[in-house]
Structures are given as C-alpha cells and as structure tokens.
Amino acid sequence: MSPEQRTVRETEEIICGVWSRLLDTDVLPTDDFFEIGGDSLLVVEVLLDLRGHGLDLKAAAVFRHPTPAALARYLADANPPEPAAATQAPPDLFLSADDLWSTHRSTWAPDAPRCLFPLVREGDGEPLFIVHWGNDAGFVWSSTSAWGAGRPVYGFEAPGFRGDIRPVTTVADMVDRYLVELLEQQPEGPYHLAGHCHGAVVAYELARRLRARGQEVAVLAMVKPSALERFVSYGWGLDEITRYRLESLAAQFSLVGDESLDEVFSRMRKEGWYDDRLGPQDLPRLQVQWSALALALHQYEPRPYDGPVLIVQDVKDREDTERNWLSVLPQAETLWVDHGVDLPRPTLRDPEVVALIREKLTRRAG
Structure with missing residues (x-):
C-alpha cells in the first residue's frame, strides 16, 4: 500500500511499531519520542526504518512532530490521501x-x-x-x-x-x-x-x-x-452532540458501521482509552456522558x-x-x-x- 492510500491511523500504527521495536517498549500515538527513550542518534535509525515502509521523512520532521499522531498528520498533509471509504459508527453505539x-x-x-x-x-x-x-x-x-x-x-x-x-x-x-x-x-x-x-x-x-x-x-x-x-452549534442538544461524537470516533478508529461493541471497545483499549473496570456494554452510555459534559x-x-x-x-x-x-x-x-x-x-x-x-x-x- 502506498503512503497516499494509507489512513492517518494506519500510518500511526506503522510509526508506533517502528518506535516500539527500536525503543523496546510499548508506544501509543501520543507518546513523545524523546520522552520515552529516543535521542537524536536514534532518529537516523527511525528514518531508515520508516523509509522501508514507504514513509520518506527528514530528521527535522521527527523533532518538530515527536509523537506518532503528530508525525502521521504531518505525512498526511504532505501526501493527500486518495478518497477513502466512508466511515460510520455502528448503530448500537448510539444511545438517545x-x-x-x-x-x-x-x-x-x-x-x-x-x-x-x-x-x-x-x-x-x-x-x-x-x-x-x-x-x-x-x-x-x-x-x-x-x-x-x-x-x-x-x-x-x-x-x-x-x-x-x-x-x-x-x-x-x-x-x-x-x-x-x-x-x-x-x-x-x-x-x-x-x-x-x-x-x-x-x-x-x-x-x-x-x-x-x-x-x-x-x-x-x-x-x-x-x-x-x-x-458545535449552540442550538444542538445532547442527541446532536452525541451523533457528532460518533462521527468523530468513526473517523478516528476507522469504523465502517458493522463492528460489534466488543470490537470497538478493543480498538479503543489498544489506544489507552478507558480502563479494565469498564466494558463494551458501557460504550453507548459513555458517549452520552461525554456529550453531556461537552x-x-x-x-x-x-x-x-x-x-x-x-x-x-x-x-x-x-x-x-x-x-x-x-x-x-x-x-x-x-x-x-x-x-x-x-x-x-x-x-x-x-x-x-x-x-x-x-x-x-x-x-x-x-
């Protein structure tokens, strides 16, 4: 797959994988390379490894965008993607x-x-x-x-x-x-x-x-x-904000609408969301709770x-x-x-x- 065809999330996963291998630690999209053990010398190895995945970067980009999330967004701006499949939240995720x-x-x-x-x-x-x-x-x-x-x-x-x-x-x-x-x-x-x-x-x-x-x-x-x-619009109520929230989650987690709540929860947990005291059944309520606080x-x-x-x-x-x-x-x-x-x-x-x-x-x- 070419860089132009990848989603930002897919690029994040590649960068996280490269950093994880080089630093011998789990890496999240919001981890700062230099705060989790990286240094200027290791940046060279990062660049070489990423080029093997078709991601061509200069060292300055890593210093200016030191998290996988920021670096993936930078690459997306530099390589506009081809039109992607529309994202959609699973219906079971919505609770009025x-x-x-x-x-x-x-x-x-x-x-x-x-x-x-x-x-x-x-x-x-x-x-x-x-x-x-x-x-x-x-x-x-x-x-x-x-x-x-x-x-x-x-x-x-x-x-x-x-x-x-x-x-x-x-x-x-x-x-x-x-x-x-x-x-x-x-x-x-x-x-x-x-x-x-x-x-x-x-x-x-x-x-x-x-x-x-x-x-x-x-x-x-x-x-x-x-x-x-x-x-959001000042005229929106909770249901409108919740739908806005679900659209954002669909884009962030590459949802197409047919995922189960278990699958959605699993993706979120991999990104460090929530904790082990919560489960898939809590997701609809948590989105309304987010909307109420918003x-x-x-x-x-x-x-x-x-x-x-x-x-x-x-x-x-x-x-x-x-x-x-x-x-x-x-x-x-x-x-x-x-x-x-x-x-x-x-x-x-x-x-x-x-x-x-x-x-x-x-x-x-x-």
Whole structure:
C-alpha cells in the first residue's frame, strides 16, 4: 500500500511499531519520542526504518512532530490521501438522551458511585485533588499521581463515568457534586487543585467556589485547559452532540458501521482509552456522558478569579488562552509548551511541567 492510500491511523500504527521495536517498549500515538527513550542518534535509525515502509521523512520532521499522531498528520498533509471509504459508527453505539435518562439514576442517588477516589494514599500535608475529564483514565492517573510531591493525591471522575448514573449537563452541577465529596475528605483549606483539558475548567470553578466560602486555595494548576472556543452549534442538544461524537470516533478508529461493541471497545483499549473496570456494554452510555459534559463546557463562561493560578498551555492555543482565560486571571503564571498536538498526554508527563507543579506544592509545604 502506498503512503497516499494509507489512513492517518494506519500510518500511526506503522510509526508506533517502528518506535516500539527500536525503543523496546510499548508506544501509543501520543507518546513523545524523546520522552520515552529516543535521542537524536536514534532518529537516523527511525528514518531508515520508516523509509522501508514507504514513509520518506527528514530528521527535522521527527523533532518538530515527536509523537506518532503528530508525525502521521504531518505525512498526511504532505501526501493527500486518495478518497477513502466512508466511515460510520455502528448503530448500537448510539444511545438517545431520552433512553439514558429513563433508565439511569440521578447522580444524587444515595448509592451513586463516588466521584472522588485515592490515587496516592500515603503522604504528608493537605492532599492534591486532580480533576480528570476524558477517556484515557489509566494513563492520566498514572501520569498525574506523580504531581503530589509527597502529598496524598485524589482524583475526580465525572458523574456518569461509572455505573447506571445520569451525567450532569452544567459545570455548576458538576462542581456541586464534587464539593460534597471534597469537603468530606478535607473540610478546611488550604486546598491544592489541578485539572487538565476540560477538567481544568472544573478545577477552576471548584477554586472559585472554595474562595467564595472563605477558604484558601493555595495551588490551582490548569494543564492545557480547554480554550473555550465554540466547536458545535449552540442550538444542538445532547442527541446532536452525541451523533457528532460518533462521527468523530468513526473517523478516528476507522469504523465502517458493522463492528460489534466488543470490537470497538478493543480498538479503543489498544489506544489507552478507558480502563479494565469498564466494558463494551458501557460504550453507548459513555458517549452520552461525554456529550453531556461537552454541552456543560460549551455553556460555561469563566468569571474573574484573583487567586494564584498556574496555566500550562501549548503555544498553538496561545491566542485563545489569552483571550478566554488570561483576561480573567490577573495573577496567572503561564508556562508555554510546544508539543503541537491537541491531546494533553505529552504535556501531562513533560518533566518541566511535573517539576513546576511539584515545586509549587513543595513551596507551600515549606
């Protein structure tokens, strides 16, 4: 198959395979070559191996696009593909909001699964609370648990991520839900909060609520926060957003519509999505849950916050971040990274990012 005929996903798989063989480790599409053991000398072997697969690259491309996902997209731009077969999500993957709401329980049900759970139980001082909002939970928790700098670390998962629970559709409702469990765990400040991607938005609102209660928020770290730019129509409801979500998944995972939920789940797990506590039967609910949280984010407008905050953001999102976040954060400290990808994975384990968050927590402990 020529490079022009390959999908981006197929190119990603080739690059992952080459890196995995040369580095003797499992490689995901969002892994940074230089963070998982690669160096400038090994780049030469990478180029030679990739050329054997018909992928002709210069060394500069690997340095500028150091993840398989970014490199595959770069190659796709350089070699426009022939028209590919249309992608389509399997019908069983769609669950209407009406069906979910009629069969699932309220997030406020007394026996609803807890959103807060421990990542690192042992440690000294007030815990670090991390808000996650996404699919690659296993990777996120294994990466961010190192941020604690000797403190206990707890993670929040969105309502509806586990069990037969309805999701919430506003950031305010999510914060209401999280505050109950956070205050049970730590009734008084100072508080240390962090979040990434859409979870950074929720962490921000948590910090605002805590300060409104007269509590101290000593550390608020927002890693690659959502730029809060419009991505769907404001007139869309949950079903429209869910269909948009399924179209995106079909393209991302090369679905043609006849796959079983088991097959779809297997493909997602290979990419690091979800974890072994979830199964194929959870996929339809999880897509509605994603859509509900996307709707919540789409409606959210940040209010001013005059406390200390660290924002870590990719330079490609600098303009949106300055417009939508820094305009309401007079005490913000910013760290600009240049990973060039939308996914937050490279940023979560960037040594400079980890060191800066740990330094702030250590400074507070001192």
